[in-house]
Amino acid sequence: MSFNIVGEVLTFLGAAIFIGSTIFTIIKIPEKPQFPHGIIISFIFIIIGSIIRSIGAAICIISKEGEAAAGLLLDPNKEREDKKEQNKSFGGQISDMIEEIPVVKNLTVIKIKCRECGHLNDEHDKFCSNCGKVL
Numbered sequence: 641m642s643f644n645i646v647g648e649v650l651t652f653l654g655a656a657i658f659i660g661s662t663i664f665t666i667i668k669i670p671e672k673p674q675f676p677h678g679i680i681i682s683f684i685f686i687i688i689g690s691i692i693r694s695i696g697a698a699i700c701i702i703s704k705e706g707e708a709a710a711g712l713l714l715d716p717n718k719e720r721e722d723k724k725e726q727n728k729s730f731g732g733q734i735s736d737m738i739e740e741i742p743v744v745k746n747l748t749v750i751k752i753k754c755r756e757c758g759h760l761n762d763e764h765d766k767f768c769s770n771c772g773k774v775l
């Protein structure tokens with residue numbers, strides 16, 4: 641969690657340096673054409689600002705999603721583990737959406753209970769899918 645805050649601070653700081661030096665370059669540099677090195681220094685600050693912002697954004701992604709989900713570590717099993725909570729959320733949202741479809745809302749599923757083993761079979765099945773007895 642504190643790792644995420646470091647990322648957020650760096651993102652903000654980088655963006656502030658980037659915006660500040662960009663505004664400074666646009667407003668102040670044309671006023672002093674006798675100092676051509678001023679524009680180079682301004683551009684260095686713009687680049688430093690964007691690098692810090694990018695590092696901050698990367699730290700945020702890694703701390704939020706985990707190193708495998710962020711693509712830093714190539715491990716499919718860990719990637720799946722990292723995304724578990726996120727995928728649960730997506731699955732829940734899809735489930736909510738499906739439940740809102742009128743056809744699905746009024747859908748009744750009829751199951752036939754096997755007299756031998758008690759397994760629930762689909763409405764049109766002729767044989768039990770568990771024990772094979774005639775339904």
Ligand SMILES: [Zn+2]
Pocket residue numbers: 754755756757758759768769770771772773
């Ligand atoms: Zn059965």
